[in-house]
Amino acid sequence: METLDITQPDDWHLHVRDGDFLKTVVPHTAEQFARAVIMPNLKVPLTHTQDALAYKERILKSVPKHLSFEPLMTLYLTDHLKPSEIRLAKEQGIVALKLYPAGATTNSDLGVTDIKHIYPVLEAMQRHGLLLLVHGEVTDPSIDVFDREAVFIDRQLEPLRRDFPGLKIVFEHITTEQACEYVKSVDTGLGATLTAHHLLLNRNAIFKGGLRPHYYCLPVLKRETHRVALLNAATSGDARFFLGTDSAPHLATLKEHASACAGCYTASIAMSLYASAFEAAGRLSQLERFASLNGPAFYGLKKNTQRLRLKKTPFEVQAEYPYAQGALKPLFAGEMLEWSAQLVT
């Protein structure tokens, strides 16, 4: 297949940061995606509806005039968030709240220290129909970093689902076979996002010819058996799995650092990467479901009307992008990719 037209996709998990950084990354996403779920882990986390709405306006200012793009806003759960905020959030169009276990990842220090602390808020979310997005890793230092997602399922996610059977949950950026199996075992109310890099790479990438910080993200890349399980889940057509890039930009100087920041920047090449992964699995025909249909269905939103064209036109990934006063290096910088993505106008 040389050309593939699909319903314009959405990105159900995206970091765009703030201030001048928006100018680089927002256009990259808006060139391919109609909507994106915007993560609230700014330096000062977004814990209030009014702040999220002001942030949405700043994002919209960075959307190129010829494109239309809708940021879907989320709030950051803390131990102290009040249940009264949930009704306001729902009224103002916030789609979800994000659960970061405290210390699990970038800007998660103010995250939740014990899920029991947020039970009244979860109860309000269940009542008002707001989704819960979870960074599914335990933070217990005695648990091996490669096992933190699998342990999260037993220790946190299963009890949570039992206590809130009516709460819609997205298990974000899943990276393990255990997570795939768990999501498949639940009939309704649980979905999962999958990144392009976890479909294409295993943990060997982090160590190939030296320590490679651009391949470091959280949850960390896992061994090959997990990658294969993720690819099977994504390409199966199963409605519980959908696209979430987890594109997470950091200044190149902070990635190429003694304690490199976690996060891979993939927004600018996202649909090329997913197309390559689906093609390698012999399942390009399932890309539209995964990228454009399953997500809106889970969130209860309409699918997009515009179309995106993927063409087999190989191109070289740009080495870096200007990023405020510094540089932003995408994953696969300088390498060739097979598929180009363009909106059908």
Ligand code: NCD
């Ligand atoms: C994300 C970031 O940089 O904000 N990093 C990452 O490695 N994915 C945070 C997150 O989603 O865990």
Ligand code: ZN
């Ligand atoms: Zn993320």
